[in-house]
Amino acid sequence: MGILCCFQSHADGGGGHHDQAVPSSSAASPSSATSSSGNKDRPLPERSNSVDYSNLVALVNEIVGESVSYRHKRVADEILKMGKAGKVTARAFTYAELSEATGGFRPDSLLGEGGFGPVYRGRLPPKSTGPEVAVKQLDRNGTQGTREFLVEALMLSLLKHPHLVTLLGFCTDADHRMLVYEYMPLGSLEDHLLDLPPGRAPLEWATRMRVAQGAARGLEYLHDTAQPPVIYRDFKASNILLDTGFRARLSDFGLAKVGPSGDKTHVSTRVMGTYGYCAPEYALTGKLTTMSDVYSFGVVFLEIITGRRVIDTTRPPDQHNLVLWAGPRFKNKRRFAEMADPMLQGDYPTKGLHQALAIAAMCLQEDATMRPGMSDVVTALEYLTIAGGGATDIDDEQGPDPDEQQQTDDDAQA
Numbered sequence: 001m002g003i004l005c006c007f008q009s010h011a012d013g014g015g016g017h018h019d020q021a022v023p024s025s026s027a028a029s030p031s032s033a034t035s036s037s038g039n040k041d042r043p044l045p046e047r048s049n050s051v052d053y054s055n056l057v058a059l060v061n062e063i064v065g066e067s068v069s070y071r072h073k074r075v076a077d078e079i080l081k082m083g084k085a086g087k088v089t090a091r092a093f094t095y096a097e098l099s100e101a102t103g104g105f106r107p108d109s110l111l112g113e114g115g116f117g118p119v120y121r122g123r124l125p126p127k128s129t130g131p132e133v134a135v136k137q138l139d140r141n142g143t144q145g146t147r148e149f150l151v152e153a154l155m156l157s158l159l160k161h162p163h164l165v166t167l168l169g170f171c172t173d174a175d176h177r178m179l180v181y182e183y184m185p186l187g188s189l190e191d192h193l194l195d196l197p198p199g200r201a202p203l204e205w206a207t208r209m210r211v212a213q214g215a216a217r218g219l220e221y222l223h224d225t226a227q228p229p230v231i232y233r234d235f236k237a238s239n240i241l242l243d244t245g246f247r248a249r250l251s252d253f254g255l256a257k258v259g260p261s262g263d264k265t266h267v268s269t270r271v272m273g274t275y276g277y278c279a280p281e282y283a284l285t286g287k288l289t290t291m292s293d294v295y296s297f298g299v300v301f302l303e304i305i306t307g308r309r310v311i312d313t314t315r316p317p318d319q320h321n322l323v324l325w326a327g328p329r330f331k332n333k334r335r336f337a338e339m340a341d342p343m344l345q346g347d348y349p350t351k352g353l354h355q356a357l358a359i360a361a362m363c364l365q366e367d368a369t370m371r372p373g374m375s376d377v378v379t380a381l382e383y384l385t386i387a388g389g390g391a392t393d394i395d396d397e398q399g400p401d402p403d404e405q406q407q408t409d410d411d412a413q414a
Contacts, residue, residue: 079154090157095173138177148254155253163218165251186242202343208304213381214248220374223290229259235296276310291368298363307341330361
């Protein structure tokens with residue numbers, strides 16, 4: 001018996017917008033940052049609102065000064081055309097300020113390290129009461145480079161939502177490249193879901209559904225409220241950070257792309273992202289749409305339900321790929337229980353499990369036109385958390401955010 005879940009399909013036409021992507025491993029010129037005066041004849045695009053983004057102008061000019069081909073300028077121009085931007089609050093920090101905040105980037109302040117570089121925990125002045133921050137430092141020899149730094153700084157300066165991380169500022173002192181965020185005390189979803197150490201309690205079912213709902217709302221904002229839409233392109237458990245209330249915050253926007261606008265249906269770009277999470281049509285053709293993010297959401301949601309990594313070579317060969325392993329189980333209702341995380345020890349609502357699997361299966365449709373949009377996914381998850389034994393999202397307890405696009409009142413059926 002298969003899974004039935006009512007969603008509206010989203011068709012993808014044939015036209016496209018081509019973009020000359022810069023590889024994520026590209027590094028900036030080793031020369032020191034130059035003055036912005038040489039770029040005054042290359043003005044940034046006019047914006048329809050009166051937002052003061054002089055800090056971003058200085059940031060872009062500094063980066064452009066390093067790029068002989070001006071590829072970074074084109075990327076910046078594209079992002080800065082986004083409308084509906086809130087007040088830009090990100091500010092420029094000096095290296096000395098961030099060194100003091102992190103205690104000289106001492107090893108015991110290290111939170112972790114990714115493709116971008118090391119991340120340090122710190123506190124801004126006054127030391128006793130200032131906000132805690134996470135400082136991400138670009139490793140010039142790492143797998144990501146100046147383009148990713150620029151994209152993330154601009155995206156998170158312009159986009160504001162309760163389910164996106166808060167960017168407090170950036171540093172371009174000399175050859176330093178750093179991003180400063182609000183500190184997320186609970187780390188990432190990956191820390192609480194995958195490969196838990198012995199004795200650590202797993203996330204409860206209701207908390208898992210709340211995290212999934214918050215992450216879905218973040219993607220919905222990027223796809224439906226940002227204009228042009230933003231395609232996240234790197235949706236995975238390690239990029240979903242958690243605040244003290246287990247509210248999900250999307251982080252790491254270095255691979256994000258401005259999506260198609262007008263009569264365009266996709267952007268064509270070099271395939272980037274993490275193996276296992278990329279949508280099959282994007283991996284094969286390089287054609288990127290918001291449906292690519294929907295597929296990635298389906299993968300992560302399946303990880304949330306099962307407690308399994310999407311790619312896990314420590315398991316038997318027929319279980320290495322989570323999506324392939326789940327395929328035949330999606331088609332047999334009697335096997336649904338096999339996909340529940342065994343660490344839950346059966347402590348989940350049966351109806352809720354079935355509905356969650358229905359959502360995951362729809363997001364993982366191989367045909368991108370058969371996948372639901374993120375607004376439909378959000379609606380289905382809201383229905384699931386209420387009718388399926390979950391908990392409402394923390395945003396509902398605090399009241400609606402005035403900057404969020406109003407949600408539709410239509411119910412999704414499972």
